[in-house]
Amino acid sequence: MKNKLFISVLSLIAMTLTVSTLDAAPKAKARKSEVKNIILMIGDGMGASHITQVMIDQKFAPLNMNRATGGGMVTTYSKNNRVTDSAAAATAFATGYKTNNSKLSVDPENKPMTTILELAEQAGYATGVVATCALVHATPAAFYAHAKHRYDSDTIATQLVPSGIDVAFGAGKGNFDARKDGRNLLAEAQEAGYTVVDSIHKLDDVHSGKAIVAYPTGRNHLPMMLKGRGDYLPQATAKALELLKSCSRKGMFLMVEGSLIDYGGHGNSEKDIVAETRDFDNAVGVAMDFADQNPGTLVIILADHETGGMSVISNNADFTESESGVKTRFSTGGHSAVMVPLLTYGTGADKVGGILDNTEINHRMCELLGL
Ligand SMILES: [Zn+2]
Numbered sequence: 583m584k585n586k587l588f589i590s591v592l593s594l595i596a597m598t599l600t601v602s603t604l605d606a607a608p609k610a611k612a613r614k615s616e617v618k619n620i621i622l623m624i625g626d627g628m629g630a631s632h633i634t635q636v637m638i639d640q641k642f643a644p645l646n647m648n649r650a651t652g653g654g655m656v657t658t659y660s661k662n663n664r665v666t667d668s669a670a671a672a673t674a675f676a677t678g679y680k681t682n683n684s685k686l687s688v689d690p691e692n693k694p695m696t697t698i699l700e701l702a703e704q705a706g707y708a709t710g711v712v713a714t715c716a717l718v719h720a721t722p723a724a725f726y727a728h729a730k731h732r733y734d735s736d737t738i739a740t741q742l743v744p745s746g747i748d749v750a751f752g753a754g755k756g757n758f759d760a761r762k763d764g765r766n767l768l769a770e771a772q773e774a775g776y777t778v779v780d781s782i783h784k785l786d787d788v789h790s791g792k793a794i795v796a797y798p799t800g801r802n803h804l805p806m807m808l809k810g811r812g813d814y815l816p817q818a819t820a821k822a823l824e825l826l827k828s829c830s831r832k833g834m835f836l837m838v839e840g841s842l843i844d845y846g847g848h849g850n851s852e853k854d855i856v857a858e859t860r861d862f863d864n865a866v867g868v869a870m871d872f873a874d875q876n877p878g879t880l881v882i883i884l885a886d887h888e889t890g891g892m893s894v895i896s897n898n899a900d901f902t903e904s905e906s907g908v909k910t911r912f913s914t915g916g917h918s919a920v921m922v923p924l925l926t927y928g929t930g931a932d933k934v935g936g937i938l939d940n941t942e943i944n945h946r947m948c949e950l951l952g953l
Contacts (some may be wrong), residue, residue: 618833627844627889646867669732672724672884678944702715708829715841716754755796807857811913847889873928885922
């Protein structure tokens with residue numbers, strides 16, 4: 583009897599303790615994984631054919647992408663179209679919801695939807711975007727801004743600094759300092775504590791803190807690789823990772839876009855596609871090396887959609903040293919509906935795989951970071 587009473591008292595104490603522990607639990611969801619850094623790498627318009635063409639071009643010498651240990655395929659359709667545009671696709675990755683083409687992290691009724699970058703920022707992660715297009719262009723913008731139309735670049739630009747983003751590297755300086763409203767958003771960024779420069783090389787001696795690189799390309803993107811862009815993208819990826827690591831001990835969310843693969847697709851230019859995809863792959867290598875050196879880092883490589891309806895077919899010649907044996911055909915100057923490749927590397931690489939919808943990519947990333 584005495585023993586029974588003793589046990590009841592013990593269980594009461596245990597229950598009380600459990601309840602108070604629950605009460606004291608923080609509101610934020612606990613991170614259930616070992617993943618603390620996510621690098622989301624988007625090859626804009628990069629289908630399986632685009633990657634295959636690079637492989638053929640270098641006679642199947644391995645790409646950095648070949649180092650991936652997991653992956654699958656991603657369905658890309660938008661809310662109102664089987665063929666997505668970059669705005670709706672980036673919105674799916676950023677928010678976990680589908681929207682109509684041309685909308686940027688707002689729902690079809692223009693209601694803003696919270697992005698993974700905003701959630702990560704609130705939770706104390708360092709955040710960033712790196713692109714070869716203008717910083718206000720659809721893919722990077724969907725992570726830090728909300729707009730009812732993707733080309734409302736004046737409004738999008740005003741949202742960069744207030745998002746709390748730590749690094750933003752890209753083109754289109756004119757969207758920030760040659761504006762109709764007379765504001766100089768880059769001067770404002772400097773006052774808010776950012777290092778602001780107009781070339782990635784001007785950050786060579788900067789090794790910590792928040793930074794914005796906006797190239798003086800008017801309102802437009804950087805030059806194509808074949809017009810002499812150089813190794814900006816891999817360098818910008820390395821610098822972003824270095825700075826983000828200095829900004830937070832908790833971890834980071836970084837989006838890196840090979841933006842101009844898409845332009846090669848729209849132009850049905852096989853040479854541009856090969857050069858841009860190879861450049862993107864070099865940036866993938868930088869991210870994978872970072873993952874090797876920083877346990878807890880997950881690299882996700884995918885595309886927002888395929889561009890060009892590209893196929894690689896036989897030209898009825900045998901492969902020789904001088905003859906590739908293939909020719910490239912395009913079925914459109916626009917985007918296509920086909921699924922795009924998904925590759926993963928690093929900690930948690932097995933947690934993002936199979937045939938996934940683009941919205942599910944967001945859900946998995948949020949779960950892994952406890953957002
Ligand atoms: Zn496009």
